[in-house]
Amino acid sequence: MTPTTVAPPTGATPVDLARGFLTGGVIGVSLTAFIVGCALGKAPLIVGALALLAVYGLLFFLAGAPRRAREAALAPRTALALIEGMEAKQGEETDVPVRFDLTVAPEDAPAFRIRFSEAVHVSELPDYRPGKVLVVQYPPDRPWRLRVVKRPTPAWEQRAAGAAIDSVPGPAVAGDRAEGCAWGFVTLLGLLLGAAAVVLFFRAELFGGSADARPAPPEQSVSVTVSVTSSSTDAVTTSATGTVSFGPGRSMLDRGALREAVESLTQGGDGGGGGGGRQALTVVVREQLLTVVFSPAGVDAPAFDPRSLPFDRVPALVEEARTTLGVDSPRTWQLSAERLTGSLTIRVGVAGAGGSASLEADGQGVVVRRSPAR
Incomplete structure (x- = not known):
């Protein structure tokens, strides 16, 4: 038997990186525009966000058709x-x-x-x-x-x-080498820049910074409250969003830390949920940062009570995503929760030197789907 050495799969090319950046940007713009549209009650913005995602998906599919035809031949x-x-x-x-x-x-x-x-x-x-x-x-x-x-x-x-x-x-x-961390980095960069562009464009309406903006009703008036609960924890709450950031030495995965952070943002508001707490459109959790996008009063949006999250299951979900999805040396993780599809959905994504992967769980923290690194 004569052995040979097979050339390994090449890393991400400049075209792959450009495509990853564009894909991340479209996802960031679409998702953020959808959330902003729900928060501001702008139906055209919501429809435009969904249309942009659908058109880009179609173009992406058509652009890859020649390559798929060559491979199928x-x-x-x-x-x-x-x-x-x-x-x-x-x-x-x-x-x-x-x-x-x-x-x-x-x-x-x-x-x-x-x-x-x-x-x-x-x-x-x-x-x-x-x-x-x-x-x-x-x-x-x-x-x-x-x-x-x-x-x-x-x-x-x-x-x-x-x-x-x-x-x-x-x-x-x-054989299962992914494109590498460069592709994941540029995709994440595109997503963040796309999201930032939408938020900056609508910052006046979101945060009430425009001089000629219409005054909001008393129950929807924008008020910012900044409180420091400890020397290493900052909490910032507005009528649209709330964030809690931890300093060095603390993590959202610490016992009881995430529950405490969520309750610090939701207590004292009715949010239209009838349960004494503010209702959320999206909850995003990172290692030392919690971000909650609140449902505006008077807007019929698929919101949920962030205090209903399965806090005790979050560390296990993050650990499972880190260790079982085939990502070598995972460096970052992110958990997001939303109810856009009718039921509460929790997604945990990890990224590292081996690429990126994610898993999906239901409202009780039970894993229902995995997307391992490829």
């Missing part, structure tokens, strides 16, 4: 592969992410070594052990996109049962 290559090693990661779902280290032996090409991740049902884990021969498929021009054929044809299944494959020495190519 190449028939995938089927080959046998020897399991050199595997590592299953713990999770609550029935499909467990498994890191495979394989020696792939194509019929008409030299053998090569590759490492990648794939979800495997917990009941099938005993079938994947070191030394077993599998049937795999991969695009001829992109072997790092290799995937295990879980139900091969009888002919390939028979060949795998009687095959003997020699191990190829490493190093193994990382």
Whole structure:
């Protein structure tokens, strides 16, 4: 058997970075415009935000159509592969992410070594052990996109049962490498700049800074209250938003810290919720920062009581997102909660050197969906 070294997938190109920045900017503008439209009661702004997102999604799909057609024209290559090693990661779902280290032996090409991740049902884990021969498929021009054929044809299944494959020495190519932190950084930068642009454009109406702005009714008058609860905690509340920031040494994941921060922003207002607390459109939590976008009085918007969040589950959700979604060396995390779809949805995203990933949970903090790093 003649081994070869497969060229690893390239990192993000300038075109990829530009596309990531534009995508982040459109998402930031659309999401922020939607929230601002709900807060100010501007139906055209809400419709425009949704239309912008839909148009960009269509253009993005059409722009990628030629590339997808070229990739579809190449028939995938089927080959046998020897399991050199595997590592299953713990999770609550029935499909467990498994890191495979394989020696792939194509019929008409030299053998090569590759490492990648794939979800495997917990009941099938005993079938994947070191030394077993599998049937795999991969695009001829992109072997790092290799995937295990879980139900091969009888002919390939028979060949795998009687095959003997020699191990190829490493190093193994990382087949599940993401675009890298540069792509995630520029996408996040575009999102933040897009959101900031919308907030700055409507800052007069949001924060009452315009001299010719219409006076609000007494119950909606804009008043800013700044209070310092301790030497390391600042809380700022307006009629539209509220923030709590922690200083060094404190985290929103500390026991009781997030609940205390939310209650400091919601107590003392009725918010139209009937429960004695202000209703929120969106809650965003980072390591040392809590941001709440409040529902304006008299506006029928999908709001919720931020005190109903499953505070005790938040540290576990963040830890699960950090450790089970395939992001190497996670550096930052963010939790967001909203009720735009009718029921409370909690999303936790993480980003690091291995790319970015997210999971989604319901109002009780039970994970319902995962989007691992790819």
